[in-house]
Amino acid sequence: MGVQVGIVGKPNVGKSTFFAAATLSPVETADYPFTTVDPNQGVAHVRTECPCKAFGVECQPRNSSCIDGNRFVPVELIDVAGLVPGAHEGRGLGNKFLDDLRQASVLIHVVDVSGSTDEEGRPCDPGTREPAEDVRFLERELDEWIAGILRRDWDRTAKRASLEKIPAAEVLRERLAGIGVSASDVESAMERAEVPSDLTKWSDEDIRRFAREVRRVNKPMVIAANKIDVECAEENLKRLEEEVEYPVVPTCAEAELALRRAADQGLIRYLPGDSDFEILQEEKLSDEQLQALEFIREKVLKRWGSTGVQEALNRAVFDVAKMIVVYPVENENKLSDSEGRVLPDALLLPEGTMVRELAYNIHTEIGESFNRAILVKPDGSREVVGEDHELEHGDVVKIQTS
Ligand SMILES: Nc1nc2c(ncn2[C@@H]2O[C@H](COP(=O)(O)OP(=O)(O)OP(=O)(O)O)[C@@H](O)[C@H]2O)c(=O)[nH]1
CATH class of the missing domain: 3.10.20.30 (Beta-grasp domain)
Known part of the structure; x- marks a missing residue:
């Protein structure tokens, strides 16, 4: 059991920064239930109130950590690199992209909400790229990927199922088992897509619609509206929230990375998800660093309540993947x-x-x-x-x- 969170996004939106920040933990967990073997896998933590507070006891966590009554529970993070137009056909990192994607049970889709990176991830003037377009683009790639798996040898499979009276749901589940689609995922997707129960009657449009619904149940996501610190991000954020069906969390991955690094070096006191930090060793900070911290405090923490990175992780795991801690x-x-x-x-x-x-x-x-x-x-x-x-x-x- 457990949950694998995939970080996905086109180049240059701050995905690597998000991943680096999220996996730079304030704590080492000695004993987590998974091993990370690939460089693109890491351990992140969700933050939740530890019962030690309410019970008034001192806890001694083993598979997780507790700081000041906040329990940090490890989750596996996968950096799903290589999202470019046509990734589902093997463009960019292609198969590696799809392999990583396969393992993720929930996605954090990092978008550049300042609109300063074009479709291929090249820098453009802030505000010129519509962030909601990035969301549509990932949806299309995922839908095409799933539809592509379904289309392989479709006619023959459909005929055989019809002859041998194998229920459509079973055939579809078998087809999609490789990407972790369960029987109940298939059933609810069939219902939502309103597709015929006889596979030989499916049109290509039915395959598309069904693929879309499979994506919606099987690859649920949170949008990390990143680079929220850049001018014009705020206006874009409002439009993005109106246009997409997913939870949108404004984030500043760069600020989170800076804060975690400073905390790691003992320069500041800061816990991921906090709404403020405290400077501990001012004498060791350069003017530039102090200015950067002040910028983070004023423009990010005070305005948005946090950098959003911890919140994005928490929402992905608790609200979207619907996990609880016991x-x-x-x-x-x-x-x-x-x-x-x-x-x-x-x-x-x-x-x-x-x-x-x-x-x-x-x-x-x-x-x-x-x-x-x-x-x-x-x-x-x-x-x-x-x-x-x-x-x-x-x-x-x-x-x-x-
Ligand atoms: N202003 C601002 N810049 C950011 C933020 N997060 C990341 N960046 C910058 O955006 C640029 C791209 O960040 P990366 O993390 O390398 O982006 P990526 O999506 O991993 O890009 P690839 O590695 O090319 O796939 C870097 O210059 C980061 O410093 C942010 O929250 N605000």
Whole structure:
């Protein structure tokens, strides 16, 4: 389980800056549940309030980190480089682009909201490129990619399915399994696209419409409206928000990278997602650096509330991929594991996860011998729940086995 967040965008919009900022963590997590082997993979964190605050305890995280009552939970980040017109046909990085894309369960689409990069990523005068066009362009590339997979050998496949009476949904699911499309994704896409149940009756327009709906359920996204610090970005942002169907988060990736680097060097105190920072070692900062920090404070943090990078990650994981964080414990009195570590693990699980699934997620044996679960509340009260109880974000839960 877990969630892979893909960072995608045409060249020069600030994708690498976003990726570098997001993966420069204020904390090292010793034990996260995935390995990153490619240079374009990294570990980012979502930020959520740690229950240690409400419970008034000191936590000792193992698979995540806690700073000042903020729990940082690792997620895998993939830099999906190579989005250029025609990427779905193998232009640019082509197949590598599609491979990376395949793995992403949610996308952060970085666009240059100042409108100063053209379709191919070449600089142009600020305001001349309409940011919503970038969104349409990525949608087209994704739709064509999915439609291309469907079209391969379509007629024969459709005929065979019809002869052998294999349900359309099954054929389609099999076709798209390689890009992580589930049976329920296929069903809801078929319904939304209103396509015939007999594949031999599909027109190319049906394939297109269906591909579009598959993209909408399978590659949901958040737009990072980057370079929000540049003049004319604000006006573009308003239009962008009106024109697209996705959450739009104004970001200044460059500011986030500068702040994380300064914090990393101990020059300032700043946590990703904060609305301000505190200078710790003014004597070590040059006038230029001080000016840059002041610019960030005035033009970005005060105006927008944060640099937006952490918010984009949080919204992608919590709002769009619909994940929650749950804290399993073995000792419900001490809120600890068997070694006495308090609130050791923060698990990212899909919304709607039932207690039984959590038990299996911890260990098959625990799932098999599940008896009941105890939800521990900050006011000291307990709630005993059965296996089909749905967990909620922030739950601290003890699984009892028989
Ligand atoms: N003003 C401003 N500039 C930014 C911001 N983020 C990135 N940039 C600048 O935009 C330029 C492109 O940034 P990159 O991160 O290299 O862009 P990219 O999308 O990864 O580009 P490729 O590596 O070519 O794919 C660089 O000069 C960055 O410094 C931002 O938030 N505001």
